[in-house]
Amino acid sequence: MSKHHSELSLSEVHESVDTTASHKPKWRRILAFFGPAYLVSVGYMDPGNWATDLAGGSRFGYSLLWVLLMSNLMALLLQSLASRLGIVRHKDLAQANREAYPRGINFILYLLAEIAIAATDLAEVVGMAIGLQLLFGLPLMYGVLITVLDTFLLMLLQRFGMRRLEAFVIGLIFIIAMSFFIQLMVARPDIKEVATGFVPRLENDAALYIAIGIIGATVMPHNLYLHSALVQTRKFKNTGDGIKKALKYNFWDSAVALNMAFLVNAAILILAATVFFKTGRTDVAEIKQAYELLPGRLGSEITSKLFAVALIAAGQSSTVTGTLAGQIIMEGYLKLRINPLVRRLLTRLIAIIPAVLVIAFYGEGEINQLLILSQVVLSMQLGFAIIPLIHFVSDKKTMGQFAITTTTKVAAWLITAVLLYLNSKMVADEISAFFTADVSLFWKLIVITGTAGLIVLLGYTIYYPFSKRSKRASSSPVHPEPAQLDLSDGLRSHDVIAIAVDFGKNDSRLIAQALKQGSPATKFVLIHIVESVAARFNNKEIKDQESKTDKIYLDNYAKQIRQHGFKVVWELGYGSASREIPGIVKRLNASLLVMGAHGHKAIKDFIYGSTINNVRHNVKIPILIINNDEHPVSRSE
Structure with a gap:
């Protein structure tokens, strides 16, 4: 875990896709812009959508199709605003919030964003587990636990670059779309009846609850953060014309990808309405129940298998974008960066725990309620992502000529008002039901306090960007004024420099670079660690051939260095290099450690270990790292 000082969003893939290469045909340069919205779109067709779409279709027929269409139009506008923020300001939504709001408010907004991520991941966990159970007959508890393994998927995919990651996700989207296309071909819905579903109406409060769930499943807060960062993976000319072109092609990208997501969601709802609602089964609200009933209703076993395959593909694609x-x-x-694997494991464990508890204490029958609840939670988080976003893209000081027009601003605020109204009505109904139940006064006070806190926070996020304090803060630099430099200690040469050698072909470069860091008065210490199994247990008592040979090699290195007029000694350690090297460095009071980078990545780090990463956390002196085939690459403390 470390503080991340780069101002680049997703710095490891920032501007990794070049859209300016003049030697490529124009159509290829245009296609280079396409991709980010497809990663965003999978969040609009993840397993969380399935529960609300199935419930809406089976209970109310085609009548909630207009909610899906409205949600898609909302999503298209909001995602285009998120991409505009990233393209024009080169900031993602989280970075823009950090600059605009006070630290305490930012931390609360961060926690709410993390809750949204956890809710999203919960839907993915449950959906994947259900898909595995339907396809392979695996118990739901085992399926939930197995989903931990897909934490390694993103690590593997990122190794192949952004375009291949996007291609993988598009492939999964194609599987989902084709699966439902085939099922609809078998179901043969009446097109005229389907068209009536686009007339706005809500039959009762139950329809409203499902409609809010659909909106929560469609317009997802974490996608706004994601899109504002993903567009920055494209390298384009940072000129007026270059930005206009990027905005145009990214809008096309969003329109195509989100309309595809709309068609998938509509297909699920239409399938449920045709197969269940039309035949009197208005109680089908669970994915597992739909899977079991499909063969009997459609007369084909393959349709249910396609349903399960699409469910797994939806969960797997969503897990990538959630990470x-x-x-x-x-x-x-x-500004905190942790190992992506650790980050993914933490997110996944947070999602697994409630799923495991529900299955263990209430049984598999209640798992579908978790899916619907996760979408309602997402819907409640929307305001805290949308309101700052609208403020940022409306600000002419930071957006210049690319600030949104008055018409767009009115549409964005209208969408926000609709969402806030729906959410507040749903929350009021839920609180009313909660207070009529037999609940202790303590929990009633908790609910009242939490609700009041969210209302105050929402009002503050709306008000603060208009305040004078915000205007003063926005004119200040991103970083505070740095302290006066104190170079007196840094100008002194090192008294003791430790050099970790491994008797490889790169030792010459390593030692040469280390010698450049010292002076005739510097004492150099050569360090090598015997890492055999015997050395881990016997330490200095070991007298095997490897230890004897290593001593000879170290002594030979020392003699050659002394011939050039340098003072040098050597130390042989035994056991784990990541533990022994810091111990020797501290004992000798070294002021600089020079090490070579072995160049292992990904799975090789698990096999061979990551010595440098472990050593740097256990020493408090600078470390000079020498790449295998380059000059010094970094110095850290």
């Missing part, structure tokens, strides 16, 4: 969104939120708000 990226979590990274963006943590780095943007806290």
